[in-house]
Amino acid sequence: MALTGASKTTSGVIAFFEGLNKENSADAEYHKGLCTDTSILNWDWHIKPMQSTGAAGMAEVHATWWTTFPDLKCVAKDVIEDTSKPGKSVVNFDFTATPAKTGKALAFKGVLITMCDESGKLIDGTWYTDFTNLMIAGGLYDPCAPKTE
Numbered sequence: 001m002a003l004t005g006a007s008k009t010t011s012g013v014i015a016f017f018e019g020l021n022k023e024n025s026a027d028a029e030y031h032k033g034l035c036t037d038t039s040i041l042n043w044d045w046h047i048k049p050m051q052s053t054g055a056a057g058m059a060e061v062h063a064t065w066w067t068t069f070p071d072l073k074c075v076a077k078d079v080i081e082d083t084s085k086p087g088k089s090v091v092n093f094d095f096t097a098t099p100a101k102t103g104k105a106l107a108f109k110g111v112l113i114t115m116c117d118e119s120g121k122l123i124d125g126t127w128y129t130d131f132t133n134l135m136i137a138g139g140l141y142d143p144c145a146p147k148t149e
Contacts, residue, residue, distance in 0.1 A: 006079045009120045010089040014076040017093070017112070022070050026063035031055035039122040045131035047141070068138040069097035074110070087116040087123070095129075101139030108134065 006014065016034040024030040035055040043050040043061070052058040066072055074093045082088040093110045114125035135141035 007081055007086070007089075009087050009116045010079055010081055010091065010114075012120045013089065013112070013114050013116065013122070013125075014079070014091060017074050018076060020062060020066075020072075020074070022066040022072075025066035026059050028056045028059045031059045031062070034058075034122050036121045040124040041122065042124070042126040043131060044126055044128050045135070047132060047135075068100060068140060069106075070100055072097040085115070087114075087118065089114055089116075097134075099138040102137065104137065106134070106137055
């Protein structure tokens with residue numbers, strides 16, 4: 001969904017994430033549409049932070065997301081761009097997903113803050129959402145399980 005007023009760079013970020021699905025989530029070639037070898041993407045989960053570097057690293061993390069939530073879908077709802085720093089944006093997304101382990105449909109919101117270079121490639125970005133709830137709902141995290149270090 002092209003948001004009215006979004007720059008070409010931010011529109012490219014939105015199109016990339018809205019276009020992700022189970023079939024292309026593990027495809028490093030698809031991820032090269034947004035990434036360079038040094039692009040960094042973070043998922044801000046305080047219990048176990050996640051980070052990927054480059055297209056292959058991002059594809060590896062995304063493959064896990066689409067294995068856990070096979071029908072994961074994101075739709076951009078709002079964007080804010082920093083006119084003093086071209087390439088910097090904050091995009092609010094609505095998500096729907098059904099965990100493969102539970103079959104219980106979920107709806108949640110996420111925020112992605114990105115910085116892209118002049119060619120539209122990701123320099124770095126960070127996702128923010130309630131990852132603890134998602135990991136519990138997806139069957140990947142049990143807050144009551146004994147801690148292993």
